[in-house]
Amino acid sequence: MAKLWGGRFTQSTDSFTDHFHSSISFDSRMYQEDITGSMAHAAMLGKQGIIPADDAALIIKTLKEILVDIEAGKVTFDEKAEDIHMNVETILISRIGDVGKRLHTGRSRNDQVALDIRMYTKKEIIAIKELVKNLMVTLNDFAANHTETILPGYTHLQRAQPVTLAHHLLAYVEMFKRDYDRLCDTYKRTDVMPLGSGALATTTYPLDRYAVAAELGFAAITMNSMDGVSDRDFCIELASTLSILMMHLSRFCEEIILWSSHEFHFIELSDAYSTGSSIMPQKKNPDMAELIRGKTGRVYGHLMALLTTMKGLPLAYNKDMQEDKEGLFDAIDTVKMCVPVFTSMIATMTVKKDAMLNAAKGGFTNATDAADWLVKQGVPFRDAHAIIGKLVLYCIEHNTNLDDLSLAEYKAISPVFDESVYAAINVNECAQARKVIGGPAKEVTTAAIAANKEYFKTI
Numbered sequence: 001m002a003k004l005w006g007g008r009f010t011q012s013t014d015s016f017t018d019h020f021h022s023s024i025s026f027d028s029r030m031y032q033e034d035i036t037g038s039m040a041h042a043a044m045l046g047k048q049g050i051i052p053a054d055d056a057a058l059i060i061k062t063l064k065e066i067l068v069d070i071e072a073g074k075v076t077f078d079e080k081a082e083d084i085h086m087n088v089e090t091i092l093i094s095r096i097g098d099v100g101k102r103l104h105t106g107r108s109r110n111d112q113v114a115l116d117i118r119m120y121t122k123k124e125i126i127a128i129k130e131l132v133k134n135l136m137v138t139l140n141d142f143a144a145n146h147t148e149t150i151l152p153g154y155t156h157l158q159r160a161q162p163v164t165l166a167h168h169l170l171a172y173v174e175m176f177k178r179d180y181d182r183l184c185d186t187y188k189r190t191d192v193m194p195l196g197s198g199a200l201a202t203t204t205y206p207l208d209r210y211a212v213a214a215e216l217g218f219a220a221i222t223m224n225s226m227d228g229v230s231d232r233d234f235c236i237e238l239a240s241t242l243s244i245l246m247m248h249l250s251r252f253c254e255e256i257i258l259w260s261s262h263e264f265h266f267i268e269l270s271d272a273y274s275t276g277s278s279i280m281p282q283k284k285n286p287d288m289a290e291l292i293r294g295k296t297g298r299v300y301g302h303l304m305a306l307l308t309t310m311k312g313l314p315l316a317y318n319k320d321m322q323e324d325k326e327g328l329f330d331a332i333d334t335v336k337m338c339v340p341v342f343t344s345m346i347a348t349m350t351v352k353k354d355a356m357l358n359a360a361k362g363g364f365t366n367a368t369d370a371a372d373w374l375v376k377q378g379v380p381f382r383d384a385h386a387i388i389g390k391l392v393l394y395c396i397e398h399n400t401n402l403d404d405l406s407l408a409e410y411k412a413i414s415p416v417f418d419e420s421v422y423a424a425i426n427v428n429e430c431a432q433a434r435k436v437i438g439g440p441a442k443e444v445t446t447a448a449i450a451a452n453k454e455y456f457k458t459i
């Protein structure tokens, strides 16, 4: 096959070279964006009188047919045509000859590829936003059923203070709200139309870049052609946004894995989201959570690869930039698999309320509340801390807990204690009495869940 750029060459490329520098195996997924972009470019060329209007019409009609044929699986791409851009152009020329050869007027593959990635990325950001929204709605609904489910909150993975499961889940809703925001923000900087940048220095034809942007649904156009062809910030930003999202999923997965262990037994995952062992008949493994935790690493890797690919590149386009796509696509694909699996895994898990409550009752998670009770009787906080510390030590030595000490035992350490301490250190009460905004109390989480529902209506 003759190369579209073959004019100044006397020898054909080495066939392994063709294989080496071809990107069609991974950029063919942008066929729709490439064709839609070309249609908008051709329409503008015709309208501006840069090419005959009839030619523009024939090009657009034929591009539409090519799109239909690709979607019907009737087109095979050729590695020798390098990438999706030249594959489509080659097919166009094979169908309508000289007229097809006019399409690339005033355009370069450099601004073409920049356009295609932006269009593709915009589409995928919208899809990922929907998945994240769905995850948030699921978590928020799940939380609504657990405003009174008590479990220990941890610091240093040591039992710290009792919280409610709603409170714990709503912490993740907050993280995913920020992820959603970051996706919206990344979208803004992706939604800028680079076509018209040409190879790097625009063109002498009177292009109407705003018309192309409007036709393709872009909010703005790039304002410097050298930047227009060589900016991949939006890819890096998306990889970063997705890395943070995966980090949140991974933290949650870590908890799911811990919680489904025999040691915690706070939850049981549905069989649909667990697997067995080929040798140990008793096993039910949280593989999906582990895989999501594991796949987080590859998304981080793509972010580092993209940053590293770009760090030494002089202006403007360099072929290194062809390396942007596989990592970006894999990061997108990975997130698009992980988020829905995670959502269903959470939606179908069973909560072991008794195990959670028992865990909250052990480990002195109510010690702070006991100290606070003393403070409310007028004891300075530092003294209260010391008194409860002594009581905890006493409990450890006698293998008991604060709830089960007799009033005489309390009074032996401080005469301030009376019967009302028992109600104050009940773990249920400890969680439900924390009514500060952002806290675990039922009235607080119920309000947060309602506010989240209102927010979901706006996104």
Ligand code: ARG
Pocket (backbone or CB within 6 Å): 023, 027, 082, 083, 109, 110, 113, 319, 321, 322, 323
């Ligand atoms: N396949 C190329 C890429 O992905 C398209 C742009 C190639 N431009 C060039 N002048 N070689 O970046």
